[in-house]
Amino acid sequence: SHGVEDDLSNEAEELLLTLPREKNFDGTYLYQFNGVWYRHKFLYGMISTRRHFQARDSDIIVSTFPKSGTTWLKALTYAIVHRSRCAFEHSPLLTTNPHELVPFFEISYSLNKKDIPSFEHLYTPRIFGTHIPYSTLPDSIVNSNCRIVYICRNPLDQFISCWHFLLKLAHDKESETLSLEEYFEKVCNGVQHAGPFWEHVLGYWKASLDNSHKILFLKYEDLKEDTHSYVKKLAEFLGCPFSNVEEKERVIEEIVKLCSFENMKDLEVNKPGRNIPGHIPKNSDYFRKGEVGDWTNYLTPSMSKRLKNLMEEKFSGSGLAF
Ligand code: A3P
DSSP, X not given: OOOHHXXXXXXXXXXXXXXXXXXXXXXXXXXXXXXXXXXXXXXXXXXXHHHHOOOOTTOEEEEEOTTSSHHHHHHHHHHHHTTXXXXXXXXXXXXXXXXXXXXBHXXXXXXXXXXXXXXXXXXXXXXXXXXXXXXXXXXXXXXXXXXXXXXXXXXXXXXXXXXXXXXXXXXXXXXXXXXXXXXXHHXXXXXXXXXXXXXXXXXXXXXXXXXXXXXXXXXXXXXXXXXXXXXXXXXXXXXXXXXXXXXXXXXXHHHHHHTSHHHHHTSGGGSTTOOOTTOSSOGGGGOSOOOSOGXXXXXXXXXXXXXXXXHHHHHTTTTOOO
């Protein structure tokens, strides 16, 4: 039988043939669509998301450039928004990886090509994750009252985090890989999944300045330095501020602790060997060091200088700096 999804598969496959492509870190291809590079599966998922996803006003979208704190922000958002559903000692976050509780559009829409996902199992408000850049989001997300939380990270740390993540994935698949220097060159040219980095970040940054009720723009480093304040800010932005009673009962502290790197990394569900059906990475791959400034252990002075200069040039005049 040839349903709608078969047509989409064909359309996506035909589209692929027309798109510019470049080799990725592990020898697979990245495809460029609307100025942005995608891995094959995420490109398919992105096209399908744009075609089928209908946002509700109550929806919350956690949007990020990969390896910028997605897992953490998903966990915090879930913990804040669904805090009255059960006591913290029974939180689903203790037994389920955040990427299962807060699904990525691009993965959900690429898993089962016959069925459009219903997301019936998600509580309201529904929370989704995505790496789709602002300029390519489905119209219904941009035009509805749903809210977007975005987190970005110092590009030097993001690069090193990504490098380790890709190495782990390539190691599991036994694929050949680029050297750190070769991959660095690609990244400086914007050729990485969801790249260029600066365009992704600037797209959400500018949109957040234009519409601060709809988009909250956060930085990993700020969140790390003062998680408590940002959890409070996040709750206010999402329309569920903490009451005085909750503050007295130290609910914010509970959330910070629950979602902390140290707590999440050591949970049984996030130990090596576990993974979410349909996800290639293992749950443990999402937790490495969780620190600010790890790039100093890997980048040569000339590399860090080049990346800093590049960002300065790209972000100049935007009001955004790292
Ligand atoms: P490092 O590789 O620098 O350790 P993403 O979630 O977007 O894939 O990003 C992964 C990065 O966030 C990794 O960075 C990971 O260790 C870190 N991370 C994961 N969970 C975290 C948490 N709860 N708190 C802080 N950092 C976290």
